[in-house]
Amino acid sequence: MAGTLYVGGVGVGPLPPLGPFLDPVAGVWSVARSATLPQELSGSIPGLTGEVEVVYDRRGVPHIWASTTEDAVRALGFVVARDRLFQLELQSRAPEGTLTELVGSAALRLDRRQRRLGFLWSAERELGQLDPESHTAKLLSAYSEGVNAWIDAMGASDLPFEYHLLHATPRRWELLHSMLLNKRMGYTLAYDPQELWRPTVEALVGKPAADALFPLNNPIVQPIQPNASPEPRFDFAELPPPAEASPDAARIAMLAEQMLPPDAAGRSGAARASNNWAVSPARTANGNALLSNDPHLELTLPSIWYEAHLSVPGQMDVYGVTIPGLPGVIIGFTRNVAWGFTNAGADVLDFYRETLDDDEAPTRYLLDGDWRELERRVELYRDPDGHVIATDTVNYTHRGPVRPTDDGPVSMRWTVLDQPISSSTFADAFDASNVEEWLAAMASYPGPAQNMIVADRSGSIAIRSTGLYPVRPDNGDGRVVRDGSSSANDWQGYWAAEDYPGAINPAQGFLASANQQPFDPALGKPYLGANWPSPWRAMRINQLLAADSRVTPEAMRLYHTDPGNVKADLFVPVFLDAARGRDDLAEARRLLKEWDRRYTKDNERAILFELAMNELNFRTFDELFLPDGRRLAARPGQSVMAGLLRFPESPWWDDRRTTDRIESRDDVLAASLKAALELAKRRYGDPTAGGWRWSEVRHNNVNHILGLPSLSRRGLSVQGGSGNLNPSSGSGSFGxxxxxxxELAPELRAWATYPGGQSGNPASPWYANRIEQWVAGELDDVLFPQDRGDLAGDDVAGVLTLRAGAR
Amino acid sequence: MRRPASQVLLLSAAFAVMTVALGWVAVPAVALLWGLVARREERPGLVALLGAGLGWGWLLGWHAVVGEVGELVRVAGGVMGLPGVGFVVLTLAFPMVIAGGAAVVGEAVKPK
Structure with a gap:
């Protein structure tokens, strides 16, 4: 009994105290009571200037009817907190580096990394500079009031499941948290420190080869800003031969590994694969502009997105998805304009080698011959009881946080630490009645850098790669570590909006982006970034849109999960040629030839190609193996590999691990195919036994934000593979x-879904109800009522009335 | 002397009501009190054990009527490495062990 009481009151190991957890009234069981939405609800928010009515539709989407924009945002904060309170806290604590205060020392390493990146330093600086009378400040305050009103109004059954599990209580929402969340998005989308891993590659193969393997310009040219050619252009050139590995390679690799985030290898675009496109009325069946967007991010439960409609008569009428914690719609549409984003992947981060006055305890750094004071922050890490469990000191120059490296300390300048939250920019853009007004309003969009696509009801379409793009001295390359002792090496401002890559109403009648290089390199534009993702998806979208002069919304939906694969179209013939006439490859060749090059769920040959490509990569770029012999320092893009195919005798084809011969292209292709067949048989059995079916071998995983398996949905069979518009690769947790x-019709129509549900309550029918639909590639009809009265009957799941409350 | 079944029923109501009022700490408190007032031949430990299980059982039944218990049980059980039914059993066993023990302690310490 004593032991049970101890476990009940204190808990053991990772278990929460069982008493409060199992308590059938106030414990985790109470979560069942708040899982469904009552028909009628009421609440109060301090600061509301009038009554706000929130109508939840049959999909769990709140339609907020308010009399002012700030009231609508207050209500948004309230309803988001009601559905996603734990997510709000977790997502803001992550960039803040205070997860230890929620989950204990297990998060210390993660927290340290986040604090050293300077998010909290940057957010506090931003908050200090925020004019309280500004539109942004008012929106952030209103949102905060809404979230906190919900926290104040919560009953025992409203406490989210995760708080019961962690034996924690929610913290109040502050303006700072929204700013931190904005920076967290910057980390997700714009943290690609190429400067840190490139030295390893250079040590292994030499600088000229490294520059060619991870080139400034992608050798397959299909830019976001359309060029004169409707077809992709192939600017393939022979790669310089690899140099002998430097004796320092092992040491450099080890240091790079210490400084890079654990997911650094996947940050260069392999895991992220967003698409957007728009079609002019002349090329659509109904004569209306069409727009589509599917941003690919880490898939989580609850989802990163929350769907909402905000209506303020005469001021704002916007529908779309918001990120819990940010006061506004990020992707969506108004009555006149629709828009979406893909990640730009521009280089917005630089490192500077600093000269400090002391190796061990520096206080100053050298700039233009003078010693300047370092800004010193002592970071304290606390456990859930408030005890300090670790400390850290991070120094800052005027550029940003300083970190040690083998070559001495470097500071980091990163637009994400400079960029303010952009709530008012979006709010202003919601007034736009056409594409031109939208682009003008979004000219001040600060980031993270995105490819923004937009269409309007009059039939205009446009695209712009937008965000803060640094102007470097002499239009210099952003991939080098610069000398920090001279201010002449600092950024000299940002690009003007009119210089951004973009297009309006191009002659081809459509626009598309899929994270590819925005400009055609032939235009000779200043440095914007490097090592751009291979443009397979961009090529496929352009192929599909160019082939269809009567595009329908249904066709757009099907494109999202289109099984066609440009990469396969390019590589399969060369594998088949290399295997021709070889008896030992007859079976592999026959099986690959049977493939229709489509990644449908029931396809039984795609896996052979996937494995062959993987083998090809390792066998060709064996020079990039780290000294441990198990991993590559970095993977060149497959468009580089495609270029290499043109040079069958290139020294890159030689496998250095075989010392008795020099391999050619066809040797490596054949060996890769042979190894792939052997591996496929070993892993998946006989090719005719069903084990090779794509739905059996590749899955998507939508993990709970704490990674709890019973709250996740794993092993989802989806249509799509590497290089598809709906790629399914790696861990399967991106998508x-x-x-x-x-459809920008006179009466706008929209269809949408996301892999999850509106509620963060795992007992709710709206927790993961859309996943099945998402897996099938289906979309819901979106309800976008003009007036409150347009929502009635079965369309209404519940009504929440919000009134002004005491502060 | 009341019949044991009646005692279990009455005690279950006490456990349920007091849990609503005070939370889970009501379980050892009510059981201890019961141990102090019950006679040894009434087997206070066993009665408290059954009463606590039944009392929390009422509360779980109430959740089943007003809430989405099925999915919650699966999810919460999964977090603890248990099947759904295991989580229900754990929830009922927890107060039973505490109540049974507390009643025995109460019975043992009461003035003879």
Missing amino acids: ASWRMVV
Whole structure:
């Protein structure tokens, strides 16, 4: 009994105290009571200037009817907190580096990394500079009031499941948390420190080869800003031969590994794969502009997105998805305009080698011959009881946080630490009645850098790669570590909006982006970034749109999960040629030839190609193996590999691990195919036994934000593979986080879904109810009522009335 | 002397009501009190054990009527490495062990 009481009151190991957890009234069981939405609800928010009515539709989407924009945002904060309170806290604590205060020392390493990146330093600086009378400040305050009103109004059954599990209580929402969350998005989308891993590659193969393997310009040219050619252009050139590995390679690799985030290898675009496109009325069946967006991000439960409609008569009428914690719609549409984003992947981060006055305890850094004071922050890490469990000191120059490296300390300048939250920019853009007004309003969009696509009801379409793009001295390359002792090496400002890559109403009648290089390199534009993702998806979208002059919303929906694969079209013939006439490859060749090059769920040959490509990569770029012999320092893009195919005798084809011969291209292709067949048989059995079916071998996983398996949905069979518009690769935990098709008809129509549900309550029918639909590639009809009265009957799941409350 | 079944029923109501009022700490408190007032031949430990299980059982039944218990049980059980039914059993066993023990302690310490 004593032991049970101890476990009940204190808990053991990772278990929460069982008493409060199992308590059938106030414990985790109470979560069952708040899982469904009551028909009628009421609440109060301090600061409301009038009554706000929130109508939840049959999909769990709140339609907020308010009399002012700030009231609508207050209500948004309230309803988001009601559905996603734990997510709000977790997502803001992550960039803040205070997860230890929620989950204990297990998060210390993660917290240290986040604090050293300077998010909290940057957010506090931003908050200090925020004019309280500004539109942004008012929106952030209103949102905060809404969230906190919900926290104040919560009953025992409203406490989210995760708080019961962690034996924690929610913290109040502050303006700072929204700013931190904005920076967290910057980390997700724009943290690609190439400067840190490139030295390893250079040590292994020499600088000229490293520059060619991870080139400034992608050798397959299909830019976001359309060029004169409707077809992709192939600017393939022979790669310089690899140099002998430097004796320092092992040491450099080890240091790079210490400084890079654990997911650094996947940050260069392999895991992220967003698409957006728009079609002019002349090329659509109904004569209306069409727009589509499917941003690919880490898939989580609850989802990163929350769907909402905000209506303020005469001021704002916007529908779309918001990120819990940010006061506004990020992707969506108004009555006149629809828009979406893909990640730009521009280089917005630089490192500077600093000269400090002391190796051990520096206080100053050298700039233009003078010693300047370092800004010193002592970071304290606390456990859930408030005890300090670790400390850290992070120094800052005027550029940003300083970190040690083998070559001495470097500071980091990163637009994410400079960029303010952009709530008012979006709010202003919601007034736009056409594409031109939208682009003008979004000219001040600060980031993270995105490819923004937009269409309007009059039939205009446009795209712009937007965000803060640094102007470097002499239009210099952003991939080098610069000398920090001279201010002449600092950024000299940001690009003007009119210089951004973009296009309006191009002659081809459509626009598309899929994270590819925005400009055609032939235009000779200043440095914007490097090592751009291979443009397979961009090529496929352009192929599909160019082939269809009567595009329908249904066709747009099907494109989201299109099984066609340009990469396979390019590589399969060369594998088949290399295997021709070889008896030992007859079976592999026959099996690969049977493939229709489509990644459908029931396809039984795609896996052979996937494995062959993987083998090809390792066998060709064996020079990039780290000294441990198990991993590559970095993987060149497959468009580089495609270029290499043109040079069958290139020294890169030689496998250095075989010392008795020099391999050619066809040797490596044949060996890769042979190894792939052997591996496929070993892993998946006989090719005719069903084990090779794509749905059996590749899955998507939508993990709970704490990684709890019973709250996750794993092993989902989806249509798509590496290089598809719906790629399924790696861990399978990345994918289309939101799918949307909008028809800019006189009466706008939209279809959408995301892999999850509106509620963060795992007992709720709206927790993961959309996943099945998402897996099938289906979309919901979106309800976008003009007036409150348009929502009635079965369309209404519940009504929440919000009134002004005491502060 | 009341019949044991009646005692279990009455005690279950006390456990349920007091849990609503005070939370889970009501379980050892009510059981201890019961141990102090019950006679040894009434087997206070066993009665408290059954009463606590039944009392929390009422509360779980109430959740089943007003809430989405099925999914919650699966999820919460999964977090603890248990099947759904295991989580229900754990929830009922927890107060039973505490109540049974507390009643025995109460019975043992009461003035003879």
